[in-house]
Amino acid sequence: MKLTILFGGASFEHEISIVSAITLKDKLENFDLSFIFCDQDHDFYLIEASKMKATTFSKGEHKKMPKLSLGNGAFIQKGIFSSKKYKAIVLNLIHGADGEDGTMAALLDFYSIGYIGPRLNASLFSYDKSYTKHLCKERNIKTLEYALLSSYEYKNMNISYPIIVKPVSLGSSIGVSIVRDESEIDYALDVAYEYDTNILVEPFIEGVKEYNLAGYMADGKIVYSIVEEPQKEEFLNFEKKYMDFSRSDKVLSADISDELESKLKSAFNKVYTNMFEGSLIRCDFFLIDSEVYLNEINPIPGSMANYLFEDFSKSIEELASSLPRLKRAKVTYEYIHSISSAKGK
Amino acid sequence: MKLTILFGGASFEHEISIVSAITLKDKLENFDLSFIFCDQDHDFYLIEASKMKATTFSKGEHKKMPKLSLGNGAFIQKGIFSSKKYKAIVLNLIHGADGEDGTMAALLDFYSIGYIGPRLNASLFSYDKSYTKHLCKERNIKTLEYALLSSYEYKNMNISYPIIVKPVSLGSSIGVSIVRDESEIDYALDVAYEYDTNILVEPFIEGVKEYNLAGYMADGKIVYSIVEEPQKEEFLNFEKKYMDFSRSDKVLSADISDELESKLKSAFNKVYTNMFEGSLIRCDFFLIDSEVYLNEINPIPGSMANYLFEDFSKSIEELASSLPRLKRAKVTYEYIHSISSAKGK
Numbered sequence: 001m002k003l004t005i006l007f008g009g010a011s012f013e014h015e016i017s018i019v020s021a022i023t024l025k026d027k028l029e030n031f032d033l034s035f036i037f038c039d040q041d042h043d044f045y046l047i048e049a050s051k052m053k054a055t056t057f058s059k060g061e062h063k064k065m066p067k068l069s070l071g072n073g074a075f076i077q078k079g080i081f082s083s084k085k086y087k088a089i090v091l092n093l094i095h096g097a098d099g100e101d102g103t104m105a106a107l108l109d110f111y112s113i114g115y116i117g118p119r120l121n122a123s124l125f126s127y128d129k130s131y132t133k134h135l136c137k138e139r140n141i142k143t144l145e146y147a148l149l150s151s152y153e154y155k156n157m158n159i160s161y162p163i164i165v166k167p168v169s170l171g172s173s174i175g176v177s178i179v180r181d182e183s184e185i186d187y188a189l190d191v192a193y194e195y196d197t198n199i200l201v202e203p204f205i206e207g208v209k210e211y212n213l214a215g216y217m218a219d220g221k222i223v224y225s226i227v228e229e230p231q232k233e234e235f236l237n238f239e240k241k242y243m244d245f246s247r248s249d250k251v252l253s254a255d256i257s258d259e260l261e262s263k264l265k266s267a268f269n270k271v272y273t274n275m276f277e278g279s280l281i282r283c284d285f286f287l288i289d290s291e292v293y294l295n296e297i298n299p300i301p302g303s304m305a306n307y308l309f310e311d312f313s314k315s316i317e318e319l320a321s322s323l324p325r326l327k328r329a330k331v332t333y334e335y336i337h338s339i340s341s342a343k344g345k
Numbered sequence: 346m347k348l349t350i351l352f353g354g355a356s357f358e359h360e361i362s363i364v365s366a367i368t369l370k371d372k373l374e375n376f377d378l379s380f381i382f383c384d385q386d387h388d389f390y391l392i393e394a395s396k397m398k399a400t401t402f403s404k405g406e407h408k409k410m411p412k413l414s415l416g417n418g419a420f421i422q423k424g425i426f427s428s429k430k431y432k433a434i435v436l437n438l439i440h441g442a443d444g445e446d447g448t449m450a451a452l453l454d455f456y457s458i459g460y461i462g463p464r465l466n467a468s469l470f471s472y473d474k475s476y477t478k479h480l481c482k483e484r485n486i487k488t489l490e491y492a493l494l495s496s497y498e499y500k501n502m503n504i505s506y507p508i509i510v511k512p513v514s515l516g517s518s519i520g521v522s523i524v525r526d527e528s529e530i531d532y533a534l535d536v537a538y539e540y541d542t543n544i545l546v547e548p549f550i551e552g553v554k555e556y557n558l559a560g561y562m563a564d565g566k567i568v569y570s571i572v573e574e575p576q577k578e579e580f581l582n583f584e585k586k587y588m589d590f591s592r593s594d595k596v597l598s599a600d601i602s603d604e605l606e607s608k609l610k611s612a613f614n615k616v617y618t619n620m621f622e623g624s625l626i627r628c629d630f631f632l633i634d635s636e637v638y639l640n641e642i643n644p645i646p647g648s649m650a651n652y653l654f655e656d657f658s659k660s661i662e663e664l665a666s667s668l669p670r671l672k673r674a675k676v677t678y679e680y681i682h683s684i685s686s687a688k689g690k
Contacts, residue, residue, distance in 0.1 A: 014676040040676040042417060042455055058678035069414065072387060080425065097674050098455070102465055106451030110387055110443070120447055124469050134479060329442050331359040331385040333403035 001317055002088035003031045004075070006104070006115075008038040008057070012174050012195060013096035016302060018057055020093050023246045023303040025052050030313055034086060036075055037062050038094060044068040044075060046086065070111045089320045092117030092300060096170060100300055101127045114323050116316070118279045118299035125275065126297040128169050129200045139270045142293045144286070149199040152189055162204040165189065167196030178204050209287040210295070211254055213264050214305040215272065216280040218318040222272060224265055225308035229254035230284075247307045263292045271297060277324045280304055280315070346662055347433035348376045349420070351449070351460075353383040353402070357519050357540060358441030361647060363402055365438050368591045368648040370397050375658050379431060381420055382407050383439060389413040389420060391431065415456045434665045437462030437645060441515060445645055446472045459668050461661070463624045463644035470620065471642040473514050474545045484615045487638045489631070494544040497534055507549040510534065512541030523549050554632040555640070556599055558609050559650040560617065561625040563663040567617060569610055570653035574599035575629075592652045608637045616642060622669045625649055625660070 005028075007021035008014055021035065035047040039062065046066045047056065056062055068075040074085040092104050092115050102123035108115045118126060125135045136143045147157035148168070165188045167175040175195040177188035192199045214225040228251050256264075268283050271294065282301035286293040298305075306312040350373075352366035353359055366380065380392040384407065391411045392401065401407055413420040419430040437449050437460050447468035453460045463471060470480045481488045492502035493513070510533045512520040520540040522533035537544045559570040573596050601609075613628050616639065627646035631638040643650075651657040 010673045010676060012674045014674070015678060015680050018681070040673075042457070054678075054681040058681040069416070071414070078423075102447060103451045103455050106448045106465075107455060110448050110452060112387070120451075121469065121473075124466065128466075134483075138479075328355045328385075329357045329359070331355060333360060333399075335360050336363070336399040336403040 004034045004088045004090045006036045006090045007093045009094035009098035010040050011096035017095045019246045020303045027306045073112050090115040122276045126299045141270050144202045147201045164204040166200045167192045168198040168200045211285045214282040214308045216319045218322040226253040267292045349379045349433045349435045351381045351435045352438045354439035354443035355385050356441035362440045364591045365648045372651045418457050435460040467621045471644045489547045492546045509549040511545045512537045513543040513545045556630045559627040559653045561664045563667040571598040612637045
C-alpha cells in the first residue's frame, strides 16, 4: 500500500514532526512510503527515503531535492515539458500549526487528496484548548476547571495555586509552566505569551494519576490501543517530549481494572465520534476520585502513538481504508439558465 | 488599488457568488480589478472583465480562459518557460462551501495571500449555525432557543410550532422551511437533509421585526453601515435571494430610535471583535420585546452588502489596508543541532 508521510510545517513543533517522521519510516516498513516535507516557507519537497535524517533538514539539504506543489488529487512535480504526480493517501504528521490547526485538512480536502488526520472541525476543537473545553461540556466529558487569559489580569481567575499555565493552542508542552504561587506567575505568563495570545490556566494536581489511550475508527467501529500509564515526571518538558516523539518500543498495558478501562474507552468514544473520523488520536486522561477527566486531545500524536498498538502497520492500513468521504456540493446553473431564458422572451 | 475578486466555489451557492461578483464589478470600478473563478472541480481561472456575465460560466466558456494555480504570495499562471504572477489582495466572494467554511481562509493564509474575508476560526463559528449559538452564548448575545437534529427524531425537541427548519451549515435560505404543524415536518426535514446532515430548528416568530447591520474593522475601530429593515416577506427563498444578491441600489436607513441603533451596534461589536477582523460581515437581527437577538452572521454577505454603505469603494479600500497580519511560527533547529553535537562527542 502506498502512503505519503507529510511532515515539517511552519510550526514551533517543526523539529518534533521531523523526529516523528523518521520514527515512522521504520515502523511502517511494509508500506510503499514516500516522504513530503513542508518547510518554513510552505514549500513542499520530496525527500528520498535514504535522506530521512534530522540533519538533512537542519542543514537545509532538502532544498536540493525536488519541489512539489499541490494539485488536483496529488502532489505534483513539475518539469518543463511534463509533470509527475505523487498520488497516495497522505499521513498528516505535521504537529502543531499547519498540521493540527485545520490548514492541512483544508488544503488536502480542497485538492481531493485522501489523508489520515483530523478534519477541519476536529482540528479547531483540539488545537484550541478552550474549544476542547466547550466540546467536552457539550458531550458530557469531565475536564478540569479553567480560566482563559488574554492579558496579565490574573487576579480574578478563581483557581487556587498551584496552577498550570499553557498557551491555548500549542502542544508538546511548549510554553507550559507550573506555578506554585503568585510570585512566579508573571514569568510563566511571559513565557506563555511568547507563543500565543491566549493562555489557559488550570489547577495543577500534584501526583494525579494519568492514563493515555489512543484509537481510530475503522469500518464504523473504534479500535482502541492499550492504555498506558505514562512515566511520572512533573510534566514532560520540550526536550523530554522531543525524545518521546521518537518512541517506538511497545509499552506495557497499565495495570488497571476492567471498570476503569471501560470508563476511559467510553470517554474516548465520546470525544472521537462525529468529530475525529479519519484520524488516529491519543487522549490523555486524569483519574481524580475515580472519575475520568480529559486532559488533552492529540489529533496527531507524536510518532502516531505507534508504541500503543499491537500491530501498528495493520492499524494504519485499516484506517487508510476507512477514510471519511468528502461530500462536495454539485454545482448547477439552473437559476442562471432560467433567468437567461426569461430575459430571452 | 489592485484587488482580485475570487468567486464561484463548489457550493450550493455557486450561482449567487457569480451574481455577487458581477455586481461588484460595477460597484468597485475605481479599483484595478481582476477576477478569479473557482469552478466545481476546484480549478482556478482568470476571467477577463468583459466576460464577467453569468452565461460565461453556465456555458462553460471559462474553461477556455487561463488556468491559475496557488503559489507563494500570488495566483500563478504557468507557461512553458515562464510564469506570470497575479499578486493582489483577494476579496473572498465565494459564498457557502469553500468560501465560508474555512477552506479559502486556510488556503490563502497558507500561501501568504492577503484577503478580505473571514479567517479560519471566524469561518467555523459562522458557517455552522450551532457553533454560532455557542459563540453567542459565550459572548452574551441573545439568540432564539433551538434544537439540533441529526435524524428524524423530532418528538423531544421542546419547541412549539410554528418552527423554522434550517440545514445547519448553509446560507441563502437553501433548504429552509417554515413548519406550522407536525404534519409538515417530515417533508421539511427531507428537504433540509438533502443539503446537510445536521438540522437546526428554531421557533418561527410571525411578524418579528428584523434589522440588518453590516460593518468591518479598520484601524482598530468598527465602521458600521446604515441599519436596514429588510422588506418583509415570510422569508426570502432562494430565487428571491438570488436576485437580492445583485442588489446595488442604496437603501434607506431604517427609522429607528438612537437607543435601538446603539443596541444593534453593541451586539454587532460583540460578534465581530476578536473573531471577524479582516472581513466585512452582515449581521441579521430580530427585535423581540425591545431586546436584540442575533439571527444570522453573514461573513461574506451577498454583493458584500454594498447597498448599506455610504461609500462602498472607500470602505473596501479602508478594510484592505487594515488586514490582520498572520503570525507564522519561526522554525529553528536548535534541538536537532544540540542532539547532533551531543552525539558527536
